[in-house]
Amino acid sequence: MKKTLEKVKKLLPFIGIMLFAFAIYTLHKELAHMSFRDLRKAFALIPISGVFFGLLVAAVNYVILSFNDMYSAHEIGVRLPYPKVGVISFVSNAIGFNLGASAISGGAVRYRLFSTLGLDGGQVGHIVALNQISLFFGPCLVAAPAFFFAPDTIFAHFGWPQYVRYLIALCCALAPALALCAGAAAAHGHVFAVKGIKISLPRPRALLFKFMIGFLDVTTASLVLYSVLPDHSAPLLIFVSAFVVSMMAGTLSQVPGGLGVFDVTLIMLLSPFYRHADMLSAILLYRFIYYIIPFVCATVILFAVELSGRLSRYFGRLEAFLPDAAAVWTFMAGIWLLLSTAAPIFSGGWSRLGALLPLPLFEASHFIKSVAGTFLLFLAWGLAKRLKSAWTVTLLTLSVSLIFSLPNDITPFRDSFFLLLLIVLLFSRRSFYRLSFFSAPDLKWSMAILAAVGAVIWWGFFAYRHVEYANDLWWTFAFDSAAPRFLRAAAGMSFAALLIFLLLWLRPSRPAIAQPSAAEVKALVAGSYASDAALALLGDKKFFMSQDRKSAVIYSPAGSFWISMGDPIGKKEGMAELIWDFCEEADRRGANAAFYEAGSEWLEVYRDAGLNAAPIGEDARVDISTITSSLDGARWRKIRSIKKHMEGEELTYSLINGDKRDKMLPKLRGISDEWLRKVYGTEKGFSLGFFDEDYLKNFPIAVALKEGEPLAFCSLWLGGGDEFSVDLMRYTDGAPRDIMSWLFIETMIWGCGHGYKYFRLGMAPLSNLDPQNSLWERMGNFIYQHGEHFYNFKGLRQYKEKFQPEWQPRYIVYKDRAALPLLASQLVRLISKKHAAGGR
Numbered sequence: 001m002k003k004t005l006e007k008v009k010k011l012l013p014f015i016g017i018m019l020f021a022f023a024i025y026t027l028h029k030e031l032a033h034m035s036f037r038d039l040r041k042a043f044a045l046i047p048i049s050g051v052f053f054g055l056l057v058a059a060v061n062y063v064i065l066s067f068n069d070m071y072s073a074h075e076i077g078v079r080l081p082y083p084k085v086g087v088i089s090f091v092s093n094a095i096g097f098n099l100g101a102s103a104i105s106g107g108a109v110r111y112r113l114f115s116t117l118g119l120d121g122g123q124v125g126h127i128v129a130l131n132q133i134s135l136f137f138g139p140c141l142v143a144a145p146a147f148f149f150a151p152d153t154i155f156a157h158f159g160w161p162q163y164v165r166y167l168i169a170l171c172c173a174l175a176p177a178l179a180l181c182a183g184a185a186a187a188h189g190h191v192f193a194v195k196g197i198k199i200s201l202p203r204p205r206a207l208l209f210k211f212m213i214g215f216l217d218v219t220t221a222s223l224v225l226y227s228v229l230p231d232h233s234a235p236l237l238i239f240v241s242a243f244v245v246s247m248m249a250g251t252l253s254q255v256p257g258g259l260g261v262f263d264v265t266l267i268m269l270l271s272p273f274y275r276h277a278d279m280l281s282a283i284l285l286y287r288f289i290y291y292i293i294p295f296v297c298a299t300v301i302l303f304a305v306e307l308s309g310r311l312s313r314y315f316g317r318l319e320a321f322l323p324d325a326a327a328v329w330t331f332m333a334g335i336w337l338l339l340s341t342a343a344p345i346f347s348g349g350w351s352r353l354g355a356l357l358p359l360p361l362f363e364a365s366h367f368i369k370s371v372a373g374t375f376l377l378f379l380a381w382g383l384a385k386r387l388k389s390a391w392t393v394t395l396l397t398l399s400v401s402l403i404f405s406l407p408n409d410i411t412p413f414r415d416s417f418f419l420l421l422l423i424v425l426l427f428s429r430r431s432f433y434r435l436s437f438f439s440a441p442d443l444k445w446s447m448a449i450l451a452a453v454g455a456v457i458w459w460g461f462f463a464y465r466h467v468e469y470a471n472d473l474w475w476t477f478a479f480d481s482a483a484p485r486f487l488r489a490a491a492g493m494s495f496a497a498l499l500i501f502l503l504l505w506l507r508p509s510r511p512a513i514a515q516p517s518a519a520e521v522k523a524l525v526a527g528s529y530a531s532d533a534a535l536a537l538l539g540d541k542k543f544f545m546s547q548d549r550k551s552a553v554i555y556s557p558a559g560s561f562w563i564s565m566g567d568p569i570g571k572k573e574g575m576a577e578l579i580w581d582f583c584e585e586a587d588r589r590g591a592n593a594a595f596y597e598a599g600s601e602w603l604e605v606y607r608d609a610g611l612n613a614a615p616i617g618e619d620a621r622v623d624i625s626t627i628t629s630s631l632d633g634a635r636w637r638k639i640r641s642i643k644k645h646m647e648g649e650e651l652t653y654s655l656i657n658g659d660k661r662d663k664m665l666p667k668l669r670g671i672s673d674e675w676l677r678k679v680y681g682t683e684k685g686f687s688l689g690f691f692d693e694d695y696l697k698n699f700p701i702a703v704a705l706k707e708g709e710p711l712a713f714c715s716l717w718l719g720g721g722d723e724f725s726v727d728l729m730r731y732t733d734g735a736p737r738d739i740m741s742w743l744f745i746e747t748m749i750w751g752c753g754h755g756y757k758y759f760r761l762g763m764a765p766l767s768n769l770d771p772q773n774s775l776w777e778r779m780g781n782f783i784y785q786h787g788e789h790f791y792n793f794k795g796l797r798q799y800k801e802k803f804q805p806e807w808q809p810r811y812i813v814y815k816d817r818a819a820l821p822l823l824a825s826q827l828v829r830l831i832s833k834k835h836a837a838g839g840r
Contacts, residue, residue, distance in 0.1 A: 041277070045230040046285060054227040054289050061220040062090050062294065068213045069110075072130035075206055076123055087301060088113040094298035098291055098328060109324075130202065130210070137176045138214020139244050142222075144173040146241035165241075176211055183207045218244065225286040234273035242269035292332070296417070299325040299424065323431045327384035329421050330394055331452070334376030336414060337401055338456040341370045341489040370489035372401045373456075374496040377449045383432065385590055391425060391432035398422050453497050457490050516543050516552065522698075524552055524570045530599075531719035531760060533569035534727065537698045540685050540833075541565060544585065546578040553582045556686060558826035560819075562586040564595045565687055567602055576605045583609045583815075594823055595813035597687060597763065606813045613811040614820070618768050620761040620805035621723065624752045631745070638802045639745050646742040652705040653746040655716075661701055665693050668701070668713050668730070675730040686830040689715065689727040699727070702747045704739055711735040712743055723758035724751055744803070761805060764797040768807065 066082075066089035073080055092109040111124045119127075147169035183204045202210070222243040226236070234242075243266065250262035267279045375397050382390025398418055516524070521543070525533045527550070535541070536554045544553040551570030555562045564582070568575050579602060586593040595606065596616075603613055626633070631640040656664060672691040676682065683690035696715055704712040712731035718724045726747070731739055748759045814823050 045278070046228055046281065047230075050227045050229070051285070051289075054224045054286070055293075057220050057223045057227060058290050058294070061217060061224065061290075062093060064213060064216045064220060065089055065093050068131050068134050068210070068217075069127060071206075071209055071213070072127040075130055075202060076126045078119060078123060080117060084117060090294070091298040091301055094294035095325070095328070098295045133179075133202070133207065133210040134214035134217060136214070137179065137211055138218045139248055140172040140175045141211055141215045142218040142240060143244040144169045146237050146244060147172065176207075180204050180207055218247070221247075221290065224290050225282060228285045228289070229274065229282045230278050234270055238273070239270065242266055245269060295328065295332075296420075299329055300420070323383055323386050323428065326421070326424055326428060327380045329424070330376050330383055331380035333398070333401075333418060333421055334373045334380065335452050335456065336417070337369055337373030337376065338452070338489075338493060340414070341373070341493075367488055367492050369401060370492040371496045372397050374453065374493040374500075376401075377452055377497075378500050381449070386432050387590065388432045391429065395422065395425055398425075449497065453493055456493070516545060516549070520549065524550075525719075527571055527720045528569040529572065529719065529721035530567065530569070531717040531721070531723050531725040532566055532597075533719060534699065534717035534725075535565055535687070535689070536569055538685065538689060538695055539692075544578075544582045546570070546574050546581070548574060551575055551578055553578065555582075556830055557591065558830050559822065560591055561594050561823055561826055562591045563823070563827060563830065564593070564598075566597045567595065567599055575602065579605050580609050583611070592815045592819065592823075594815070595811075596827060598811045598813045600809060600811075603811070603813075611813045611815055612817060613813045615769055615809055616812050617763050617765040617810055618807040619763050619810050620800040620803070621808060622748060622759045622761060622803045622805045623757065624748045624759050625757045627748055627752045629749050635804050638804075639741065642738050642741050643745050646736060646738060649736050649739075650706060651711070651736075651739070651742065653743070653750075654703050654705055655700050655747075655750055656703055657700040662697060664701075664703070664710065665696060667710055668696075668703075669693075671710060671713065671732050672728075672730045674732055678733055684831050685833050686827075688831065691728060691730075696728070702743055702750075704731075704735070704743050712739045714740070714743055714747070716747065722756060723760055724756050725760035726762065741802075748803075761800045761803065763810060764793075764800060764807075766793055767797045768809075 063086070066086040069089040069092075070080075070082060070085045073085060088110065091113065095109050110128060114124045114127065147165045183202055183206075219240070222240050225243065226232070226239055246262045246266040246269065249265045263280070263283050266283065267276055270279060376394070379390050379394045379397060383394060398421060402415060402418055521536050525536055533554075536543070536552070541554045541556050544555060546552065546568075551568050551572075551574060553564045553568045554566075555564040557563075562582070568578050568582075583593040593609075593611070595611075597619075598606065598613070599619075606613060627636065631643060669691060689695065699715045699717060701713050701715050703710045712735050713728075714726045714730075715728040716724055717727050726744065729740060736742075744759075744761070751759055812823070812827075814820055
């Protein structure tokens, strides 16, 4: 089931873009008999009074939504003044409606703003969840009476039976009724749970208030569109029912604002009452009033908050959100610029300078605008990633766009939009700090860019559909030849988009960071308190050095992560600062820092740096300070019997180093190859050593010999502290059964004699997780209990238990909970990366 859900989640962006493409195709068919001149006439028929009334109703709608947030905060016991909540609600809803998935995008904005007022993540999450009650049940409450009382005209047009609308009305009324019953049951002590997770339901009175807000929200939103129609041919109930159906279709499509899906659905449903041109012009104006204007106002409010110390006193510093707003704003600017090259309606400004300028300059400015608009779509993506380079290029592109717009037209509103965006970018310069340019294309942004370019090209072909295509159009240059200019602009934006995508996919992922010399790496390992620092010698990791170069984080870039293998290595002094520096540098370069198999010592530092920790198992460490060659004492009873049993095998223990080790490496490679064939495995890496002669020459190797020939071996990590560890462990197929246990016993006796106190046996993955703590531990415990078919989890723990070890917890430290599954998959790729047996 989980794998199915993950596949569905991955397919959602593709489903959204397919629905968007289908909506554009359907819209194209529906508008087949409509000309661009018809659309211009339809715009002229919209009454000015209707536009002002639509603006007023839109303002009322956002005020109603502010009471949704206010009441949700009241329900969780938080008392906040309305002016603050009202501003937060307006900004969050304006952003959420434009980005799509408003519960997530708007919820993220709410978290940032409410947290400045002292609310924690749990409280903000509760507010977001309560808000969704109104947004979910509002359409149902409006649809129920609308479908029940609406005439049959709209249903008869599509050939639906008359009872269909009554059935839809009943289903819509049933959903809130069931919610009220569940709320009443919860108020009387009934507990609802899904898979062991308790669900808290509001009281019936709170649900009724939420239902009322949702009803008013949908009603006022529909009135915004209804008010800008040229006439009111459709009865209000029919219009509202069609609006609700279109809104639900747009929501299910997961396309931001239901773009395309909402439009084509509403046009088709109301086709018996309105011409397509009238509906399309009204929908475009509705989107401008309800979506674009509030979004611009929300950004301006945040900008004002940054500039005003008096407002900052109430909301704190909100510059962290400005890059997101600037990214969406830049994306909209790119679309606007492209639309100005695609249809005459967008290029009829106050004054045309073309007659005063040479024709080549006029044509060139039109083409450059198409390329600049395409660049802005990609630069919006870079701004969302806080990239300094994207900020610089965006300023340059916007300036060029404004200059090259002058030969074609001067449009005060659009130019003011661009200038205000320039000001916002200039004052939020500090927010763009990441150094590397974006490399691996993000799927959602890629889909959005392709959808925008596709929609603009379709709009241009629709605008010039009366012009018959001919090859000569490409080479027609004249001031009054708009269609040829559009063809060249469409080719320019398509070529620019293709070229940028290719550059993004083919360029190197990140700039390199200066790495230490081999001598410095060996000094770091020798000075480390933990023996697993020897993994730094494996050669498959990068180093992030401290300022004094006495400690380092050893990590590997993987996707959008910088994954450290364990805690930092080297001297402990300055390690807390090193962890902070590593996290900040990863963030500056567009990556998320993570630490795999981190211990408990630095957990507080990780948390202070904004990271989370999840347990992944326990590490076995044996106290060998009291061990003797005869294994006296009750503690060593189990392994004493193993040693006694192996004494009859005539084995010899030898710890080899230097030339003796180097000469024996070819034989040990044969043992390693035989062992790999036996277990049907390949060499692993990152958190495990692999057989490589250059790597193994750094360590002593414990060997079990019989008649001078090696049967088994294990390499040893000798740290700079009081512990040492076993690394690579291999044995031949003909070796005695307990040969590795015997080798460990002899190695522990040797270690005690050389002043070591602890011998580390390594991790027991997923062991001792508490399923009551979190979903992560619940899943890990389930795999530990039932995953023996894939990995011997329990057997590994039981094998190490016979040495009576101390168990120390190990963690995976990460930044974003939502990215934890992706981080886990990248870790699997790192560890399972194939290395050739017998060498690299």
